[in-house]
Every structure is written in structure tokens, then in C-alpha cells.
Amino acid sequence: MNSGIDLQGTFIQSLSDFGISAELAKVLWMPFPMLLMIIGATVGVLVNVWLERKISAAVQQRIGPEYAGPLGVLQPVADGLKLVFKEDITPANADPILFTVGPILVVLPVFISYLIVPFGQNLVITNVNTGVFLWIALSSVVPIGLLMSGYASNNKYSLIGGLRAAAQSISYEIPLALSVLAIVLMSNSLSTIDIVHQQSGYGILSWNIWRQPVGFVIFWIAALAECERLPFDLPEAEEELVAGYQTEYSGMKFALFYIASYVNLVLSALLVAILYLGGWSSPVPIELISNVLGVDPTTSWVQVVDASLGITMTVLKAYFLVFLAILTRWTVPRVRIDQLLNLGWKFLLPISLANLLITAALKLAFPNAFGG
Amino acid sequence: MEIAEGVRLVTFGILSVMMLGAALGVVLFANIVYSAFLLGGVFISMAGIYILLNADFVSAAQILVYVGAVNVLILFAIMLVNKREDFKPMKNAWIRQGSTAVVCAGLFALLSSVSIVTPWKISTTMPLTSTVVPIAKHFFTDFLLPFELASVLLLMSMIGAIVLARRDFMPDSAIVGTSTQDSLTLPERPRELVGIEK
Numbered sequence: 001m002n003s004g005i006d007l008q009g010t011f012i013q014s015l016s017d018f019g020i021s022a023e024l025a026k027v028l029w030m031p032f033p034m035l036l037m038i039i040g041a042t043v044g045v046l047v048n049v050w051l052e053r054k055i056s057a058a059v060q061q062r063i064g065p066e067y068a069g070p071l072g073v074l075q076p077v078a079d080g081l082k083l084v085f086k087e088d089i090t091p092a093n094a095d096p097i098l099f100t101v102g103p104i105l106v107v108l109p110v111f112i113s114y115l116i117v118p119f120g121q122n123l124v125i126t127n128v129n130t131g132v133f134l135w136i137a138l139s140s141v142v143p144i145g146l147l148m149s150g151y152a153s154n155n156k157y158s159l160i161g162g163l164r165a166a167a168q169s170i171s172y173e174i175p176l177a178l179s180v181l182a183i184v185l186m187s188n189s190l191s192t193i194d195i196v197h198q199q200s201g202y203g204i205l206s207w208n209i210w211r212q213p214v215g216f217v218i219f220w221i222a223a224l225a226e227c228e229r230l231p232f233d234l235p236e237a238e239e240e241l242v243a244g245y246q247t248e249y250s251g252m253k254f255a256l257f258y259i260a261s262y263v264n265l266v267l268s269a270l271l272v273a274i275l276y277l278g279g280w281s282s283p284v285p286i287e288l289i290s291n292v293l294g295v296d297p298t299t300s301w302v303q304v305v306d307a308s309l310g311i312t313m314t315v316l317k318a319y320f321l322v323f324l325a326i327l328t329r330w331t332v333p334r335v336r337i338d339q340l341l342n343l344g345w346k347f348l349l350p351i352s353l354a355n356l357l358i359t360a361a362l363k364l365a366f367p368n369a370f371g372g
Numbered sequence: 373m374e375i376a377e378g379v380r381l382v383t384f385g386i387l388s389v390m391m392l393g394a395a396l397g398v399v400l401f402a403n404i405v406y407s408a409f410l411l412g413g414v415f416i417s418m419a420g421i422y423i424l425l426n427a428d429f430v431s432a433a434q435i436l437v438y439v440g441a442v443n444v445l446i447l448f449a450i451m452l453v454n455k456r457e458d459f460k461p462m463k464n465a466w467i468r469q470g471s472t473a474v475v476c477a478g479l480f481a482l483l484s485s486v487s488i489v490t491p492w493k494i495s496t497t498m499p500l501t502s503t504v505v506p507i508a509k510h511f512f513t514d515f516l517l518p519f520e521l522a523s524v525l526l527l528m529s530m531i532g533a534i535v536l537a538r539r540d541f542m543p544d545s546a547i548v549g550t551s552t553q554d555s556l557t558l559p560e561r562p563r564e565l566v567g568i569e570k
Contacts, residue, residue, distance in 0.1 A: 140440025
């Protein structure tokens with residue numbers, strides 16, 4: 001198993017040759033992947049907004065944005081610029097500090113979670129040992145920001161929206177964590193890199209989706225609920241609550257909620273791709289292709305192709321899931337709050353527990369197929 | 373290792389100031405909602421200190437359990453109750469405040485003298501690369517009984533909460549005279565307490 005290209009190692013090595021200490025070189029290296037990831041996530045939001053507009057238009061047999069750039073690709077940029085130039089209003093009776101801190105608390109954990117998303121063997125900010133567990137922990141901070149902005153707005157719709165968001169996110173965190181636990185059980189590690197490695201080998205056949213079909217469905221439903229996407233967008237149900245916790249927000253503070261929800265959607269899609277669809281590995285293993293073509297997989301141009309193919313594969317899988325989410329949003333009606341909580345507590349929770357137990361039993365019975 | 377040491381020291385300073393400031397805020401703010409939010413800040417700074425101590429799993433668990441569950445539940449309780457009450461100023465309030473201050477200062481002096489006097493052993497072993505497996509081994513060997521007892525305790529409290537929260541609501545057709553009913557509550561069937569039949 002070759003380790004692929006190691007940009008960090010090369011960077012540190014080349015700076016050390018100039019006489020800079022290895023430690024300082026590492027400090028100089030650190031901002032690059034972080035900046036790249038933040039830019040990537042933000043561009044992902046723009047793509048997502050455009051996709052949402054185009055796909056919703058296609059679902060409703062309209063054309064959608066057309067005049068801003070070719071096929072309307074500049075429409076999300078125009079949306080963003082509009083939000084930048086809008087007046088930033090704080091309602092007179094709102095709590096100004098909590099009103100400002102709320103949206104920040106919603107955005108921060110989502111962006112920090114990109115720490116653990118790998119696009120290749122070495123194409124990750126850090127390979128944290130606690131990996132997916134860190135993501136689950138960070139995503140549980142978001143409801144505090146929602147409660148905070150709901151309370152600070154001093155508006156009954158906002159408060160109800162914030163409370164609904166927190167209730168929903170607490171109830172769906174448990175099936176989400178249990179289905180992740182089944183995956184962790186199979187790959188003996190919480191690290192996202194190890195989870196992807198455990199799925200490589202036989203290409204598409206070794207992906208976790210075949211071994212964890214129930215877990216995949218549970219994870220995807222719970223992730224949609226965590227992202228507050230329709231059919232689970234009760235916290236901002238516009239017919240009942242105006243816009244939920246966002247009602248009083250305008251300008252960039254509103255944009256922070258908007259960005260957070262889309263970044264969270266892309267993040268969930270990326271994690272589904274990593275946990276269930278083999279991450280950066282392609283449907284046909286790259287070693288097989290290079291063997292058939294008779295190329296040594298350790299030559300540098302093969303590794304560059306391998307790395308770019310890995311990034312493309314991860315993004316493709318993630319955006320396929322984003323497409324599914326958008327299609328769901330424009331096809332399915334919203335559930336009621338009692339249906340939502342019933343689904344979470346009485347259906348998903350027992351099934352995910354059973355899934356975990358069955359996975360453990362299968363792991364003991366067939367250690368070869370289920371990661372001994 | 374100069375840069376790493378420096379970063380660690382500065383981070384420790386920032387985290388300590390954050391934690392102490394937030395903790396003081398929890399105690400001193402008159403507004404209970406501010407206190408609850410600052411409690412989240414205390415928990416997060418504690419998670420940061422756990423990371424400095426190389427306990428990555430414990431720190432993530434701290435965020436998940438204390439910030440994501442306990443603090444959210446506290447906020448929930450505060451926002452659902454939302455009771456505004458004007459308290460009458462008490463006579464001789466300074467006696468209480470003064471005695472509280474004396475007790476707190478005494479406790480602080482005691483704890484700080486203990487922490488200064490005690491000869492702390494500084495471990496020289498290399499930090500573990502992965503803390504999850506050793507924690508799990510301890511849970512299933514020498515800490516098995518406390519672990520199981522804690523889970524039984526949680527199960528008991530869960531069942532208790534379900535018993536308290538379960539109510540039988542009357543169907544719409546059974547309600548005849550709703551005029552005496554409080555308009556904002558659902559009609560509820562009278563229910564005998566669970567534990568005291570026979």
C-alpha cells in the first residue's frame with residue numbers, strides 16, 4: 001500500500017533545506033490546508049445554492065436562474081452580494097450580545113468539523129484519533145447557538161423555532177451516533193482515514209453500504225434531520241413560524257445561518273461518502289487499473305492522478321447525495337412535530353440499536369467480512 | 373520543542389482565563405439565561421484543557437455530554453419555564469453575602485494551599501497516541517462495577533422520567549363541558565400514582 005503524495009512532508013523537507021527548523025516549517029505549513037478547506041467549503045455553498053435553484057426549477061418544470069452568468073451560475077454570488085450590502089438590523093428589544101453571538105456559534109462548529117474530512121491518504125487537515133466522534137461532539141454544540149438566537153430575538157416565533165431546533169437535534173443525534181458506532185465497530189477505529197482504508201481493496205464491492213444498508217438509511221435520515229432539511233425543516237417552517245429562529249435576522253447575520261445550513265449539508269454528504277461509500281476510493285480500485293495498464297503505482301504522475309481522482313471521487317459522491325437531498329426537499333411534504341419525534345424515538349432509535357447489536361454479532365461470527 | 377511549548381503555555385493561559393471568567397459569570401450574573409450560556413463556555417474551556425492533557429477522547433466526550441446534552445437541557449428548562457418574578461429586597465442581606473464570601477475565600481485558601489503544598493508527581497511516560505482502547509480496557513476490567521452501576525442509575529432515571537411524563541389524554545369526543553377547563557391545557561384523565569396500588 002503506497003502512501004500517496006505527502007504535500008506536508010515535501011513542504012517541510014524543502015523548507016528545512018533552506019535552513020528553517022522543521023518545527024517552524026510545520027507552523028508555516030499549517031494555514032494552507034485550513035484556508036484551502038474554508039475556501040472549499042464556501043465554494044461548496046455557492047455550488048449548492050445554484051444546484052438547489054436549478055434542481056428545484058427542474059422539479060417544478062421551470063428554467064430557474066438563467067441571466068446571471070452561463071446557466072445562472074453567478075446567481076449565488078449575486079445572492080451573497082445582496083446579503084453583504086443589506087442593513088444589519090438588531091431589533092430594539094432584542095438582547096444585542098446574544099443576538100450577535102448566536103449565529104457565530106452556529107457557524108463555527110460546522111466549519112471546525114471539516115478538520116476530519118479526508119480527500120486522500122494525506123489530503124486531510126489532521127488525522128485525529130477521535131475522528132467521527134469529534135464530529136458528533138461538535139455538531140451537538142450547534143443547538144446552543146440556535147437556542148441563543150431564538151431567545152435573543154425576543155420574538156415568539158424565534159423562540160419556538162429555536163426550541164424545536166434543539167429538540168430535533170437532540171433526538172436525532174442518538175440514532176446518528178449509533179449508526180456511526182456500527183461502522184466504527186467494523187473498522188476498529190474512530191479515525192476517518194482508517195474507516196476509508198477498511199473499505200478499500202475490492203473497489204465498489206467493499207464499500208460499507210453493502211454491509212450496513214440499514215445503518216446507511218438511518219444515518220442519512222438522521223443527517224437530514226440534523227441539517228434541518230425538508231422533510232425535517234420544522235424549526236423554520238415558514239407557514240407556521242415565519243422563519244423560525246431566523247425571523248429577526250438580516251444581512252450578514254442571516255447569511256451566517258444560511259451558510260451554516262448549506263455547509264452542514266455538504267459536510268453530512270461528505271461524511272456519508274466517507275463512512276458508507278468508500279471515501280476517496282474509486283469504484284474500481286486504482287491498483288487494479290495500474291496493474292492492468294502495466295504502470296508502477298509508485299511513479300509520481302500516477303500518484304498525482306490518483307490524488308486528483310480521490311478528490312474528484314469524494315466530491316462526486318458527496319454531491320450525488322446533495323442532489324438526493326435537494327430532490328427530497330422539493331418532492332416530500334414536511335412532517336409534523338409529533339411525527340418527527342415519533343420517527344426519531346420510536347422507530348429510528350430501536351432500529352439503530354438492533355443494527356448495532358446485529359453488527360456486533362456478525363463481527364463475532366464472520367470476522368473476515370465484518371472487520372475482525 | 374520551543375514553539376510547541378510556547379503554544380501550549382499560551383493556550384493554557386487563554387483557556388484558564390476563559391474558564392475562570394465564564395465560571396465567575398455563571399455565579400455573578402443576575403440573568404439566569406446568561407449564566408446558563410456561560411456554563412457552556414466553562415464546559416468548552418474544560419474540554420480544551422483536556423486536549424492539552426492529551427486526553428482527546430475525554431475532551432470530545434466532555435463536549436458531547438456536557439455542552440451538547442446537559443447544557444442544552446438546562447437551557448430548555450429555563451426557556452420553557454420562563455418565570456419572571458420580582459423578588460423583594462431582603463433585610464440584612466449583607467449577612468448572607470458576607471458569610472458566603474467568607475466561606476468561599478476559606479475554601480479557596482484551603483484548596484490553593486493544598487495544591488501548592490502537595491508534591492505533585494509529573495509523569496515522564498510518553499503520552500498515548502490513542503486513548504480510546506486503554507479507556508475501554510479499564511471500563512471492562514477494574515472499573516467494570518462503577519461503569520455498570522452508572523448505567524443502571526441512568527436506566528432508573530430514564531424510567532422515572534418516562535413514568536412522570538406519561539399522561540393519558542382524553543379523546544376529543546369524550547369532552548363535554550370544556551367551559552371549566554383551562555383553555556391552554558389538554559384535557560387529561562385523572563391517574564392514580566404508579567407506586568402505591570395495594
